[in-house]
Amino acid sequence: MDNTNSKIVTLSFLTFSAIVGFTLATLLKVFSGAFSVVARAMNYDLVRHGLPIAVAFGLFIYLQFNKGILKWADEVIAEVRKVVWPPAKDTRGMTIVVVIMVLISSVIVSVFDMFSGFVLNQLIK
Incomplete structure (x- = not known):
């Protein structure tokens, strides 16, 4: 593995580990509202802050040295x-096409929704 690849891989592993640590911290916070066992454990700073950091660091070490x-x-x-990546001009053009198609689709769906809502309200009355 050359030096450029090594830097990209290390940065990718670091980013992934940070995301996993953040996700674990968020899940612990959410589960503390639902489960009393987790809520009691979250009273300790070691669990609240240390566990996500330890898991993220352990994951990074595992990925980096495997x-x-x-x-x-x-x-x-x-x-x-x-x-082979497309040229920037093609990418811009296709992005504009997609945005226009999404806008047209949203107008069609909105009109259908308003019409069906009107019809249902008239049937209910």
Whole structure:
């Protein structure tokens, strides 16, 4: 693995680990409102702050030093570099087409919704 790939892989693993840690912290906060066991555990700073950080750090260490995962990540980067990306002009044009189609679709669905709501209100009366 060359140095550029190594930096990309490390940054990706770090980002993923941070997201997992944040998700765990959020789930603990949500579950503390639903489960008394979790609420009691959340009274301790070690559980509230330490557990998500420890899980994120452990996951990062596992990903960073696992040879199989590093090999897989290097292959992913090599394949992504082979992708032929469309020019910016084409991307902009297709984005505009998609936005216009979404607007047209939303108008059609909104009109149908208002019409069906009107019909149902007339049937109820």
